[in-house]
Amino acid sequence: MIIRTKHFMLLAACGVVASTAAAHGPARLKVEHSVDIQAPAEKVWARIANFHDMSWHPAIASTQGSGGNVPDATRLLTLKGGDGKATIEEALSKYSAEHMSYMYKIAKVDVAVLPVTNYAATITVTSTGPSSSKVEWRGGFYRGYPNNDPPANLNDDAAIKAVTGIYQSGLDALKAEMEKGGR
C-alpha cells in the first residue's frame, strides 16, 4: 500500500512537471503522415469523426471524454499496456464536419508515455474520388526534454520517432479497417 502510494505520488509529480508550461526545447518539430484509402471520404470521416471514440487506433485501449465535438471538449486516452496508467489528456481546438477535419492538443502527458511537450495536431479526410480518400495527420510539438543537451530518450529524434509511429500505426489500421469488406 505504501509502495503504491509512493508510486502514485511519483507519477503525479511527473505529471505536474510535464503539464506545467515550463520552458520547452529550442526547436518545434513537425510530423506529417498520410494514407490513401479505397473507401469514400464520408465513410472514413464517420469512423474517426467522434472525438470521444478513438477505437480506430490500435494503440488505444479506451477513450473517455466530455463536451461533444466542439472546441474545448476533452478526452482521456488510455493506452494499451501500462496497466491503465499510460494516459494522454487531450483537448479539441477546432472541429469542422464540413471540412472533415479536427485539431486537438495534448493537455497533459508524462514524457515517459510520449516524449513530447506542447503538442498539437490536425487530422483531415479529403475525397480523392467517388470511392477513394486521403487521410492526413499533421502534428507540431517540442521534444520531451526542455533544456539543451537532452538525453537520448527525450531528444528531437525520439519525439519524431514516437509521433511518427503513432500516426503510421493509426492510419495503417484505419486503412485496413475501411478497405475490409466494403461496408
Added chain:
Amino acid sequence: MAHPSLAHIRDRMPSVNTLVVACALLLGRGAWAAEVAFVTTQSDDSVSVVALGEDRLAATLKLGGKPAGVAASPDGRHVYITSPEGGYVSVLGTRPPALLRRIALKGGPLGIAAHPDGGRLYVADWYGSRVFVVDAASGDILDELPTGLSPSGVAVSPDGTLLATADRDSDQVSLFSTVDHRLIGTVGTGKRPFGLGFTPDGRRLMSADVGSNTVTVIDLASRSVLGSVPVGDRPYALTVTGGRAFVTNQYAGTVSVLDLQSLKVIATIETGEYPEGIAASADGRHVYVANWFDNTLSCIDTASLRVTGRVRTGDGPRAFGAFIADVPEAAAH
C-alpha cells in the same frame, strides 16, 4: 495599374505553387525592392532570404543551431539571428546576403532586438532568465540583466530608452533603462507572454499571451494594464502599424487585427498553418507572416485586410522578431 496576370494570380490563390507575391506587383518593383525578409527556417537550420519586391526566394543561407530569433539593424546593413540550440548569434551582411561571423552566447539565445542607434543588441537567454547586452560591432558582451523566467520576446522602444522582455514563465514583462541597465519595473500580463511590440509612439507595450489567448496592452507612463484583449488560439507574436496591432494565432491559423483606440479585434484573417513571426513593411501597407507548418511567407494588404501573396520558404519558418531589413541600395558589403 492592372497587371495582366493579376486576375490569374488571384484565381489561383491560395496555391503556394504560384510563388507569387501579388502585393509586390501592385507596389511595382522599384520603390520597395530594398525591403528584404530574413525568415529563419528552424527545421532546415537556415534563413530564407526573400526580396519583397520579387516573386522568388532570393537566397538560402545555412546557419545551424536551430535558428529562431531575428533582428535587422536599423540601417539595414546587417541582420542578427539567434540559434538557441547552437548557443550563438549569426551576424549577416544584407547586400549580398552572407554570413559574416558568429557571436557565442551561453544558454539558449532566442528573442533578439537591435537598439535604434544600431550600437547594441539585446538577446534573451530562454534557459537563463537573463538578457545579454551585446556590442553589435565587436560582439563583446557588455552586460547581463536578470529577467523573469524563460524570457522570449525582446523589444526596444522607438526612442531607444526602454528595453522590454516578455518573461514567459513569470507571466510578466520586465522593463529596463537602456542607459544604465537598471530594472525600472515589471508588469503582469496574461499567461505566458511570448511576442512583444511597442506602439510607434512609444506610449504602449503589447504582449501576445500564448497561455491565455489574449493580448495585454500596457500603458508605459503608469506601467499599468490598459486592457486584456481576447484574440485567437495561442497568440505568438505581434507587430504594430497604422494604429492597429496584427497578432499571429498559431493554433487558429489566423491573424487578429486589433484596433488600438477601441482595443477590439476588428478583423480575423486566415493566413496559413501555425503563423508565427510577423512584421510590417516600412510604409505600413503590408504585413508579412511566416507560416511554420506550411513553409510559406504570407503577405497581408493592410488596407483590404486580405492575404494578397505567398512565397514558399525553407522548412519551418519562425522569423521571431524584426525580420524585414530595409537594405540601402548602395550598401557596402
